[in-house]
Amino acid sequence: MSHLEVLLLDDEPIVGKRLKPALAKVGCEVEVFQDPVLALKRIDEKDFDVVVTDISMAEVDGMQVLEHVVAKNNRTKVIMITGFAMMSLAREAMEKGAFDFIAKPFKPDDLRLIIARAAEALGKPIDFEINDNG
Amino acid sequence: MMSQPSKANAEGPESHDSISGRHERARDFEEAKKALLARPRFSVRAQIYLGFALVFLFTIITVAGLLNSIYEVDHKVRFLETVNQYLIQIEQARRFEKNYFLYGTNLREGLDNVYAANQILEINRNQILSITGRNVYDQMLSNLKEYEALLKRIIDLEQQWGNALANTEIDHSIDVREQGQSMISFAQEMAAKERTALEKSINRARQMHIYYLLALMAIMVVNSFILARRILVRIKQYKTFAQRIASGDYTLITPMRAYRDEFTELALAVNQMVLDVEAREAVLIQSHKMRAVGTLTAGVAHELNNPINNIMITGHMFLEDYDSLDEADRKDMMQDVVNETNRAKAIIANLLDFARESGSQLAPLDVAALLTDTIALASNRLKRSRINIEFSKTEKLPRVHGDSQQLRQVFLNLILNAIDASKPGGKISVTVLPADEPHYVAIKVIDYGTGIPKHILGSIFDPFFTTKPQGKGTGLGLSMSQGIVAKHGGLIRVFSQEGQGSTFTITLPVTTFPAEIKAETHLANS
Numbered sequence: 001m002s003h004l005e006v007l008l009l010d011d012e013p014i015v016g017k018r019l020k021p022a023l024a025k026v027g028c029e030v031e032v033f034q035d036p037v038l039a040l041k042r043i044d045e046k047d048f049d050v051v052v053t054d055i056s057m058a059e060v061d062g063m064q065v066l067e068h069v070v071a072k073n074n075r076t077k078v079i080m081i082t083g084f085a086m087m088s089l090a091r092e093a094m095e096k097g098a099f100d101f102i103a104k105p106f107k108p109d110d111l112r113l114i115i116a117r118a119a120e121a122l123g124k125p126i127d128f129e130i131n132d133n134g
Numbered sequence: 135m136m137s138q139p140s141k142a143n144a145e146g147p148e149s150h151d152s153i154s155g156r157h158e159r160a161r162d163f164e165e166a167k168k169a170l171l172a173r174p175r176f177s178v179r180a181q182i183y184l185g186f187a188l189v190f191l192f193t194i195i196t197v198a199g200l201l202n203s204i205y206e207v208d209h210k211v212r213f214l215e216t217v218n219q220y221l222i223q224i225e226q227a228r229r230f231e232k233n234y235f236l237y238g239t240n241l242r243e244g245l246d247n248v249y250a251a252n253q254i255l256e257i258n259r260n261q262i263l264s265i266t267g268r269n270v271y272d273q274m275l276s277n278l279k280e281y282e283a284l285l286k287r288i289i290d291l292e293q294q295w296g297n298a299l300a301n302t303e304i305d306h307s308i309d310v311r312e313q314g315q316s317m318i319s320f321a322q323e324m325a326a327k328e329r330t331a332l333e334k335s336i337n338r339a340r341q342m343h344i345y346y347l348l349a350l351m352a353i354m355v356v357n358s359f360i361l362a363r364r365i366l367v368r369i370k371q372y373k374t375f376a377q378r379i380a381s382g383d384y385t386l387i388t389p390m391r392a393y394r395d396e397f398t399e400l401a402l403a404v405n406q407m408v409l410d411v412e413a414r415e416a417v418l419i420q421s422h423k424m425r426a427v428g429t430l431t432a433g434v435a436h437e438l439n440n441p442i443n444n445i446m447i448t449g450h451m452f453l454e455d456y457d458s459l460d461e462a463d464r465k466d467m468m469q470d471v472v473n474e475t476n477r478a479k480a481i482i483a484n485l486l487d488f489a490r491e492s493g494s495q496l497a498p499l500d501v502a503a504l505l506t507d508t509i510a511l512a513s514n515r516l517k518r519s520r521i522n523i524e525f526s527k528t529e530k531l532p533r534v535h536g537d538s539q540q541l542r543q544v545f546l547n548l549i550l551n552a553i554d555a556s557k558p559g560g561k562i563s564v565t566v567l568p569a570d571e572p573h574y575v576a577i578k579v580i581d582y583g584t585g586i587p588k589h590i591l592g593s594i595f596d597p598f599f600t601t602k603p604q605g606k607g608t609g610l611g612l613s614m615s616q617g618i619v620a621k622h623g624g625l626i627r628v629f630s631q632e633g634q635g636s637t638f639t640i641t642l643p644v645t646t647f648p649a650e651i652k653a654e655t656h657l658a659n660s
């Protein structure tokens with residue numbers, strides 16, 4: 001089973017610090033970024049299976065990252081991390097081609113579940129059980 | 135590293151403070167009232183009455199004087215008439231006397247004239263006495279008696295001696311003539327004297343009229359001048375009061391004169407008004423603040439999501455991996471949890487501290503810390519508009535004496551205005567540094583947005599002036615900010631170029647010289 005290549009972008013350092021091992025445990029190879037500019041550069045270099053990005057960041061926002069990824073490679077699944085009660089932004093992201101979104105605050109399993117679904121959609125299932133069909 | 139809010143505990147005794155603040159003003163008001171009413175009363179009405187009374191009194195005195203002089207003139211004229219009649223009789227008698235000596239005509243008719251003259255003196259006795267005095271009157275009477283006696287003697291002699299005139303008669307005739315002559319000149323002299331006196335009286339009456347008019351005019355002019363000055367000075371004073379209050383200086387009116395009058399009631403009413411305006415302004419400021427808080431809460435709630443999310447992820451991973459974690463990892467995770475909890479607390483405390491209602495309380499403030507808090511409040515708005523905020527400060531700035539809540543509100547208003555004016559991806563600079571004037575600090579909020587067109591630059595501080603769509607801006611932000619800054623003894627200035635951006639600069643006096651500041655506010659009171 002090949003590893004799922006994941007890029008995780010959030011300007012909160014703890015998110016990357018804790019989620020990297022959490023996702024690694026279910027078979028993801030995670031690259032963590034806090035700076036969206038560096039992340040975009042990396043995306044240009046490499047095709048990731050999944051990109052997880054926070055929607056609100058200082059210089060470049062998540063929406064731009066989404067557009068960038070979609071423009072480059074529409075095979076990559078993009079998962080947006082939104083704030084609580086930002087449904088309109090989430091809907092906009094979905095329209096622009098995001099795979100799904102997840103609202104802060106979330107449990108590590110919530111993200112694993114969405115990534116597992118994305119992996120399934122890519123035909124690269126990961127080591128995480130999708131119990132419900134929601 | 136998480137930054138603590140400058141005020142450690144948000145839940146201070148706020149309600150108590152606001153009450154004591156209002157209480158203090160009410161006490162000031164009562165004190166001012168007492169001082170205003172403690173003075174003796176001298177009303178404008180009293181001054182008007184006094185003026186009229188003075189004029190009336192003066193008129194009465196003058197009229198009495200004039201009546202008296204008219205009476206005097208009348209008296210003198212009558213006396214002169216009497217003297218005239220008397221003279222006519224005497225002259226008549228003398229004519230008979232002369233004819234007798236020349237032609238030997240009857241002398242008895244002359245005697246009749248003497249009687250008539252006597253009668254005139256008798257009848258007008260009081261009148262003559264009042265003018266000439268007793269001596270002169272008696273003299274006149276005795277002269278007349280003597281003349282009568284002389285005439286009678288001649289008549290007696292004539293009866294004894296027939297028509298033949300003796301030598302003795304010649305002696306007598308000399309006596310009679312002399313007597314008659316002296317009587318006439320006596321009376322004439324008296325008449326002449328009285329005539330000049332009469333002329334003097336008439337002259338005096340005439341002058342009295344002129345002097346009276348002049349004096350009356352002088353009194354009226356002086357009185358109306360004093361009265362007008364008193365009223366006009368007061369009106370001018372109240373004009374400056376009105377301007378002062380309009381500019382946001384709510385110093386109460388305190389006594390300035392030794393007496394109180396109708397304007398004292400006006401002063402009390404104005405003080406009451408100032409108190410009401412102040413209370414209403416406080417409500418307005420608070421409601422404007424709550425509006426700002428309203429626009430910020432969504433952002434703050436979102437901001438709060440980050441630490442909560444961090445805690446949630448860390449907590450779950452801690453439980454999930456508990457057994458496989460070594461001690462250092464566990465400690466690190468728990469430290470993260472503690473830090474993020476503090477961060478969440480700081481975010482909420484900052485908002486609540488800003489939002490809470492409180493009376494004006496003055497304290498020495500670290501302006502840089504206030505600005506940091508304010509920027510934190512707006513951080514999510516900034517993030518969402520993708521605006522970069524740059525904050526720079528001069529280290530070790532002196533503190534500013536002021537009300538932290540109100541100053542934060544001013545800073546927030548400027549930052550929110552700057553956000554509204556900036557394009558997404560724009561930049562805002564906030565700087566605090568020593569001002570050009572000594573003993574002042576300057577706070578600059580610079581944006582590179584739309585700028586302010588020249589023709590509206592003069593109106594942006596007016597209440598309710600806004601270019602923002604309805605429901606978005608009230609137009610109260612800057613006018614309120616100006617009021618608050620003025621209350622702190624500072625100034626707010628703007629420099630703007632259309633299309634280039636705007637710079638708002640606030641200067642505030644520092645606390646190092648509290649005595650000076652106090653002296654200044656006292657000056658403003660007097």
Ligand SMILES: Nc1ncnc2c1ncn2[C@@H]1O[C@H](COP(=O)(O)OP(=O)(O)OP(=O)(O)O)[C@@H](O)[C@H]1O
Pocket residue numbers: 547551552555581583584585586594595599600601602606607608609610611612613635636
């Ligand atoms: N930094 C700025 N750049 C450009 N225009 C500004 C700036 N600050 C203020 N203005 C102009 O001044 C007007 C008045 O500002 P003010 O803060 O008093 O009210 P407002 O912002 O419109 O309403 P509110 O403060 O209640 O939201 C604004 O409508 C805007 O036209």
Ligand SMILES: [Mg+2]
Pocket residue numbers: 547550551607611612
């Ligand atoms: Mg405003």
